[in-house]
Amino acid sequence: MRWDFIDEYEAWALKISLGLVLVFFVAVIGIAVLKGIDVPTCVTDFKPFDKGELVQIGPREYQLKLLGRMWAFQPNEVVVPVGSKVTIYTTSIDVQHGFEIEGKAVNLMTIPGAVNKAEVVFNRPGEYRFVCNEFCGIGHQSMYGVIKVLPEAEYEKWKQEHGM
Amino acid sequence: MKIERYLRNITFWHMMIGILSMATGVTYGLFQVLARAGIYDYGIFTYGTKLYYQGLTLHGVLNAIVFTTFFIVGFLYIVTEVSLKRKLNRGLVYLSFWTMVVGTLLAAWAIFTNRATVLYTFYPPLQAHPAFYIGATLLIVGSWIAILNTVITHLKWRKENPGKLTPPPMVAVHATYAVWFLATLGVAIEVLFFLIPWSMGWVKSINPELARTLFWWFGHPLVYFWLLPAYLAWYFLLPRIAGGKLYSEPMARVVFIMFILFSLPVGTHHQFSDPGISNTWKAVQAFLTFMVAVPSLLTAFNLAASLEYAGRVRGGNGLFGWIKTLPWRDYRFAGMVGPMIVFIFGGISGIVNASYNVNQVVHNTSWIPGHFHMTVGTASAMTFLTLSYILMEKLFGKRPWSKKLATLHAYLWVVGVLIFAWGMMQLGRAGIPRRTHLGLSPYMNLEEKILMGIAAVGGVLMFTSFLIYFINFLVTVFKKPDVSEAEIEKVDLEFTDAYHKENENLPRYLDNFTIWLAIAVFLLIVTYGPIFYDVFRSTYAVPNAFSPFNPLNLIK
Ligand code: HEM
Numbered sequence: 108m109r110w111d112f113i114d115e116y117e118a119w120a121l122k123i124s125l126g127l128v129l130v131f132f133v134a135v136i137g138i139a140v141l142k143g144i145d146v147p148t149c150v151t152d153f154k155p156f157d158k159g160e161l162v163q164i165g166p167r168e169y170q171l172k173l174l175g176r177m178w179a180f181q182p183n184e185v186v187v188p189v190g191s192k193v194t195i196y197t198t199s200i201d202v203q204h205g206f207e208i209e210g211k212a213v214n215l216m217t218i219p220g221a222v223n224k225a226e227v228v229f230n231r232p233g234e235y236r237f238v239c240n241e242f243c244g245i246g247h248q249s250m251y252g253v254i255k256v257l258p259e260a261e262y263e264k265w266k267q268e269h270g271m
Numbered sequence: 272m273k274i275e276r277y278l279r280n281i282t283f284w285h286m287m288i289g290i291l292s293m294a295t296g297v298t299y300g301l302f303q304v305l306a307r308a309g310i311y312d313y314g315i316f317t318y319g320t321k322l323y324y325q326g327l328t329l330h331g332v333l334n335a336i337v338f339t340t341f342f343i344v345g346f347l348y349i350v351t352e353v354s355l356k357r358k359l360n361r362g363l364v365y366l367s368f369w370t371m372v373v374g375t376l377l378a379a380w381a382i383f384t385n386r387a388t389v390l391y392t393f394y395p396p397l398q399a400h401p402a403f404y405i406g407a408t409l410l411i412v413g414s415w416i417a418i419l420n421t422v423i424t425h426l427k428w429r430k431e432n433p434g435k436l437t438p439p440p441m442v443a444v445h446a447t448y449a450v451w452f453l454a455t456l457g458v459a460i461e462v463l464f465f466l467i468p469w470s471m472g473w474v475k476s477i478n479p480e481l482a483r484t485l486f487w488w489f490g491h492p493l494v495y496f497w498l499l500p501a502y503l504a505w506y507f508l509l510p511r512i513a514g515g516k517l518y519s520e521p522m523a524r525v526v527f528i529m530f531i532l533f534s535l536p537v538g539t540h541h542q543f544s545d546p547g548i549s550n551t552w553k554a555v556q557a558f559l560t561f562m563v564a565v566p567s568l569l570t571a572f573n574l575a576a577s578l579e580y581a582g583r584v585r586g587g588n589g590l591f592g593w594i595k596t597l598p599w600r601d602y603r604f605a606g607m608v609g610p611m612i613v614f615i616f617g618g619i620s621g622i623v624n625a626s627y628n629v630n631q632v633v634h635n636t637s638w639i640p641g642h643f644h645m646t647v648g649t650a651s652a653m654t655f656l657t658l659s660y661i662l663m664e665k666l667f668g669k670r671p672w673s674k675k676l677a678t679l680h681a682y683l684w685v686v687g688v689l690i691f692a693w694g695m696m697q698l699g700r701a702g703i704p705r706r707t708h709l710g711l712s713p714y715m716n717l718e719e720k721i722l723m724g725i726a727a728v729g730g731v732l733m734f735t736s737f738l739i740y741f742i743n744f745l746v747t748v749f750k751k752p753d754v755s756e757a758e759i760e761k762v763d764l765e766f767t768d769a770y771h772k773e774n775e776n777l778p779r780y781l782d783n784f785t786i787w788l789a790i791a792v793f794l795l796i797v798t799y800g801p802i803f804y805d806v807f808r809s810t811y812a813v814p815n816a817f818s819p820f821n822p823l824n825l826i827k
């Protein structure tokens with residue numbers, strides 16, 4: 108291909124721009140691969156559900172089936188011990204919702220007719236707010252919940268108090 | 272060249288409908304910042320929260336769809352006639368205009384009567400009145416008629432001018448319309464085959480993820496439809512206003528062609544958080560999204576070089592001396608360079624959004640409206656308002672009533688939007704969602720309330736700036752022309768001269784739009800094919816339809 112219709116400086120601007128975006132892209136994908144911080148992918152082995160719940164599936168391993176509905180999450184309070192790995196599956200039984208955990212790279216669209224998935228590890232105790240971030244009707248602004256990550260001892264106490 | 276009275280009048284009405292829409296739209300914008308900051312909760316209206324989301328639907332539709340589409344179609348008519356020196360088909364101009372008007376009225380009726388409080392993305396299973404979807408379709412079909420008119424005119428010009436290169440401003444017109452046409456195909460499929468039959472009750476189910484995917488095939492290139500006419504003005508009008516020349520014409524052409532190629536196969540970057548699409552294809556579109564940043568980086572280079580040239584012609588020297596000598600007090604300069612500067616921040620924040628996994632931090636947070644008020648809300652909208660002054664002068668011989676107020680309006684907006692966007696983006700980083708009546712949210716903490724308060728200050732400044740513009744513009748419309756009728760007849764947009772002009776050296780494939788359209792369609796098919804395959808194999812249609820006011824399914 109002939110490039111002589113643009114001048115030397117323009118050709119340089121083109122090369123620098125291309126180089127810049129390539130560096131960005133490699134950095135972003137590199138982190139996705141090396142650190143495992145990735146975006147959700149296509150889930151085919153989990154069918155949409157109509158009841159939300161937290162299920163323990165191993166030591167410090169949980170499966171959170173999170174249901175979006177107008178205008179509350181089910182469940183809207185989740186309690187786990189520190190160090191837990193939680194696999195979140197989410198869907199909706201009515202309209203589209205969003206599910207985003209404050210301070211974590213978890214941001215999922217909650218969509219009827221589809222299941223979305225993310226994995227998250229809670230290494231620090233604390234209260235993690237999660238909110239609905241897609242307009243879902245007139246009550247949207249009050250749709251939120253909290254994940255309570257408790258230190259080991261407190262978690263045991265909480266379990267006893269709740270008869271679990 | 273003489274532009275017939277009818278075209279000048281109809282262009283005026285395109286512009287005027289756009290500006291009146293925007294006036295309504297930004298009024299709701301003001302209510303939004305106040306409501307989100309908990310300052311004012313639609314007290315004088317009795318709808319309560321209903322009005323926030325109804326207002327937000329109006330704000331999105333009127334500002335981002337109606338204002339932009341009408342303004343762009345009108346402006347591009349004038350660019351087409353002036354740069355080709357050839358007449359458009361008058362019948363088609365009227366047909367397009369009235370189709371767009373009827374469509375807009377239908378959709379506006381549905382929204383104003385609260386039958387379509389579904390926001391401008393109208394995601395199902397939230398359901399609007401069929402009039403809303405039909406109105407949107409007519410608006411789009413009307414714009415297609417304008418495209419047809421432009422293409423016919425260009426083809427005739429080709430026949431009459433064998434061997435001549437398409438004038439550069441016309442390349443920008445084609446790029447704008449090519450992007451718009453291919454984009455609107457996606458939303459047309461969504462609306463005609465899915466939403467209308469479902470909202471009429473002919474079919475009971477809808478696949479929300481499929482609808483989203485079709486919508487974003489349209490939704491991203493939509494932003495280039497907004498942006499390219501602003502680029503047209505920056506490339507081909509601004510350098511002359513600044514007192515210089517465009518640095519490079521061929522480079523401008525390459526840039527517009529790159530937009531035809533890469534604007535479309537990138538819509539999935541709005542769906543990084545979606546289910547039903549594998550992350551491989553999300554990564555591919557992330558890559559192409561970075562590619563579409565290239566023509567914008569080249570634009571930054573070309574325009575900066577043009578402005579430097581102008582600054583030096585005006586006597587500026589040294590590394591930065593040329594900046595001082597630029598005509599900062601000229602309302603046309605301020606009204607285009609102001610938005611350009613804001614757009615730098617818009618572009619940088621856009622790279623954040625585009626960055627695949629980084630997007631998880633900002634997706635659907637207040638960061639996003641912070642970002643795009645610096646792009647469409649400023650780079651496009653403010654440039655268009657500046658063009659409205661220029662068009663009033665060129666088409667009707669009416670210079671702005673007050674040039675000082677016009678300059679003030681430009682700078683005040685820049686200050687306002689930067690404060691607004693800063694507040695909104697910080698709020699987004701704290702995880703506070705967009706599209707939310709935060710004034711009523713139980714989860715806001717003090718720091719977040721303060722950030723929203725800061726954003727509200729910016730919003731009030733933006734609204735004030737618009738008000739200044741609006742008054743100035745209306746007075747300009749009603750005042751007497753500043754020049755004689757004979758003078759007005761000779762309309763010339765005064766496109767800029769170039770430092771590096773296009774010549775016979777230019778490879779001919781750069782003037783063959785069929786090739787580029789074909790490649791664009793090819794890229795669209797290759798990138799979207801696997802995505803639709805994923806959506807079909809992993810998502811389902813559901814028998815759902817909901818009003819935003821009631822959690823009961825409308826489908827029994
Ligand atoms: C006075 C000027 C303006 C103010 C104060 C303003 C304020 C706002 C606010 C606060 C939001 C976010 C609402 C939310 O997410 O809850 C918003 C959304 C939006 N604005 Fe503006 N805005 C203004 C002008 C504009 C202009 C000029 C445009 C475009 C031409 C525009 C386009 C949009 C769009 C497309 C949305 C998204 C709507 C949605 O999420 O459905 N705005 N605006």
Ligand SMILES: [Cu+2]
Pocket residue numbers: 204205239240241242243244247248250
């Ligand atoms: Cu919601």
Ligand SMILES: [Cu+2]
Pocket residue numbers: 490491494538540541
């Ligand atoms: Cu986009």
